[in-house]
Amino acid sequence: MTVLETLRSGIARTGDRLVEDARSRNGIVFAVLALLALLAPQLVGGYTLDLLTQLIIAILVVTSWIFIAGYFGMFSFAHAALYGIGAYATALLAGKAGVHPVLAVLLGGVVAGIFAIPIALPVLRLSGAYVGMATLAFAEIVYRLAIHFRGLTGGPTGYTGFPPLLGGSRLALYYFVFALVVVLLVVQYGLLVNRFGLVARAIREAPDAARMLGNNVPRYKLVGFVVGSAIAGVAGGLQIYTVLIISPPMIEVNRMIEFMAMGIIGGLRTIGGGIFGAVIVFGLNEGLRDLGELRLVIWGAMLILVTIYFPDGLADSSLDPRDRLRELLNRE
Amino acid sequence: MTTVLSVDDVTKRFGGIVAVDGLDLAIEEGELVGLIGPNGAGKTTTLNLITGFLDPDEGTVSLNGEDVTGASPDAVSKRGIGRTFQISKPFGRLSVYENLLVPNVSCGPAEQEARIERLLEELQLEEVRENRADELSGGQKKLLELARVLMLEPDLILLDEPAAGVNPVLMDDIMDDIRRINANGTAILVIEHDMSVISELCERVVVMNAGRNIASGTFEEIRDDEKVREAYLGGT
Numbered sequence: 001m002t003v004l005e006t007l008r009s010g011i012a013r014t015g016d017r018l019v020e021d022a023r024s025r026n027g028i029v030f031a032v033l034a035l036l037a038l039l040a041p042q043l044v045g046g047y048t049l050d051l052l053t054q055l056i057i058a059i060l061v062v063t064s065w066i067f068i069a070g071y072f073g074m075f076s077f078a079h080a081a082l083y084g085i086g087a088y089a090t091a092l093l094a095g096k097a098g099v100h101p102v103l104a105v106l107l108g109g110v111v112a113g114i115f116a117i118p119i120a121l122p123v124l125r126l127s128g129a130y131v132g133m134a135t136l137a138f139a140e141i142v143y144r145l146a147i148h149f150r151g152l153t154g155g156p157t158g159y160t161g162f163p164p165l166l167g168g169s170r171l172a173l174y175y176f177v178f179a180l181v182v183v184l185l186v187v188q189y190g191l192l193v194n195r196f197g198l199v200a201r202a203i204r205e206a207p208d209a210a211r212m213l214g215n216n217v218p219r220y221k222l223v224g225f226v227v228g229s230a231i232a233g234v235a236g237g238l239q240i241y242t243v244l245i246i247s248p249p250m251i252e253v254n255r256m257i258e259f260m261a262m263g264i265i266g267g268l269r270t271i272g273g274g275i276f277g278a279v280i281v282f283g284l285n286e287g288l289r290d291l292g293e294l295r296l297v298i299w300g301a302m303l304i305l306v307t308i309y310f311p312d313g314l315a316d317s318s319l320d321p322r323d324r325l326r327e328l329l330n331r332e
Numbered sequence: 333m334t335t336v337l338s339v340d341d342v343t344k345r346f347g348g349i350v351a352v353d354g355l356d357l358a359i360e361e362g363e364l365v366g367l368i369g370p371n372g373a374g375k376t377t378t379l380n381l382i383t384g385f386l387d388p389d390e391g392t393v394s395l396n397g398e399d400v401t402g403a404s405p406d407a408v409s410k411r412g413i414g415r416t417f418q419i420s421k422p423f424g425r426l427s428v429y430e431n432l433l434v435p436n437v438s439c440g441p442a443e444q445e446a447r448i449e450r451l452l453e454e455l456q457l458e459e460v461r462e463n464r465a466d467e468l469s470g471g472q473k474k475l476l477e478l479a480r481v482l483m484l485e486p487d488l489i490l491l492d493e494p495a496a497g498v499n500p501v502l503m504d505d506i507m508d509d510i511r512r513i514n515a516n517g518t519a520i521l522v523i524e525h526d527m528s529v530i531s532e533l534c535e536r537v538v539v540m541n542a543g544r545n546i547a548s549g550t551f552e553e554i555r556d557d558e559k560v561r562e563a564y565l566g567g568t
């Protein structure tokens with residue numbers, strides 16, 4: 001098949017699957033959420049709208065982590081760092097090189113994708129906990145470098161010298177973020193319902209067998225890691241325009257743990273899990289802001305409950321209590 | 333006859349252990365060969381060396397006359413070698429049907445579809461086609477692995493202990509399948525500890541011990557071979 005034919009049949013399949021999935025429980029939930037998101041600016045404004053913008057960005061980060069960790073089984077701790085690299089790249093390109101902010105966001109994704117390559121190469125050879133350790137080390141290095149190179153990054157206090165996106169309109173920013181995130185969600189969904197996603201899942205289950213069946217496993221993993229990381233980079237670029245600063249706390253390991261909690265609670269088996277998880281964790285986080293550090297305890301408890309009662313996350317489990325009980329009793 | 337697989341003077345060491353020690357092994361087109369030997373003789377390591385999961389320290393591996401020493405498993409697969417694993421490696425959370433979509437076939441989607449339907453029927457997986465692979469019995473998992481390999485229509489299939497963990501009734505079916513696949517012209521190398529399987533299936537048997545090819549011949553010939561008896565009695 002030519003590239004064009006592959007592309008055409010891939011798009012056709014994406015459309016078919018979208019129509020099919022739209023009728024499922026999750027499909028209906030997501031349609032309602034999307035409608036609410038479109039109407040939200042009529043209902044709320046100001047700080048609340050900024051929070052919604054950040055929630056939509058978080059959805060993009062978590063889904064792109066699921067793309068890597070849930071589909072391929074590469075449990076990366078470097079995702080928040082790559083999100084941060086996208087954020088710094090966008091800020092510096094727009095602030096110091098005079099690149100148009102919209103272009104800077106997209107280039108932030110490209111830069112994150114390029115930085116993902118050196119970390120992907122060891123990840124291709126490792127498995128299990130070693131992937132976690134290698135990527136955690138990378139994340140720590142990025143964090144230290146962001147603090148160290150004051151002249152470039154503004155050091156511990158961060159950098160604010162970049163112009164706003166779309167003239168600084170809150171509403172325009174909201175709709176821009178919404179549109180770009182929807183597009184990138186559909187791109188990820190399209191890849192994952194086609195052969196790429198099938199082979200990714202096969203690699204997660206049994207990489208040697210996938211390889212022995214003629215699939216170039218290292219290449220799939222490299223492409224998966226780079227594409228997921230580039231999408232996180234775009235999310236980082238968007239994020240700086242909602243908070244108007246880029247500083248090291250944005251890429252701390254705590255942030256990574258938050259994204260992972262979102263993914264695990266929502267479910268790692270589908271992109272939709274990222275939407276569930278981000279909405280729930282983000283909502284709780286904001287709702288319980290007054291509790292301060294105590295929130296971490298609540299998350300911890302939630303993570304434990306979900307892994308016991310909903311081992312596939314909320315998106316991929318039936319919410320009927322009878323099903324939950326049945327599954328709990330049948331487990332080996 | 334042309335030689336499909338030729339392993340020439342291959343050695344593989346793991347630290348102090350010489351797992352494969354100057355091994356010579358050849359398989360001709362359409363042959364059905366048994367590979368036996370005590371635990372730790374180096375049989376699985378040999379498969380890993382042939383299929384590119386390990387690189388030999390010395391020696392060469394050729395497929396259909398081409399040197400493939402050091403080639404990757406996917407490249408070896410593209411040259412017409414299929415392999416199953418000693419411990420089944422189903423894609424557990426994928427359905428049986430999806431498992432059969434994973435092989436990177438060179439044919440178009442229509443032919444791929446036809447092959448899947450034919451194999452589901454021939455290997456009696458039709459009823460479980462929508463089940464998750466990790467729900468299958470041990471024997472069904474072996475059948476699924478065989479079906480996956482057959483999707484690629486290889487010239488040579490390497491089977492690592494197809495009888496392990498399979499109930500005897502299903503094993504008879506698997507043996508019939510192996511005979512039928514071989515009768516269609518595919519060469520097969522089968523590693524097996526169950527001697528009844530080897531004696532019933534294989535026209536030629538190769539015996540490995542301590543990484544070496546110590547005997548080769550019909551089942552009756554190697555059964556009466558003094559070196560083979562010694563190997564199995566523990567003396568090396």
Ligand SMILES: Nc1ncnc2c1ncn2[C@@H]1O[C@H](COP(=O)(O)OP(=O)(O)OP(=O)(O)O)[C@@H](O)[C@H]1O
Nearest residue numbers: 346349351369370371372373374375376377378418
């Ligand atoms: N990756 C490895 N690292 C270190 N040693 C290994 C490795 N793989 C195999 N070995 C050693 O090499 C030797 C041959 O092992 P191999 O698995 O090839 O034997 P086998 O003939 O398949 O045995 P069995 O019948 O038990 O499956 C053994 O001593 C084993 O411990």
Ligand SMILES: [Mg+2]
Nearest residue numbers: 375376377418
């Ligand atoms: Mg073995």
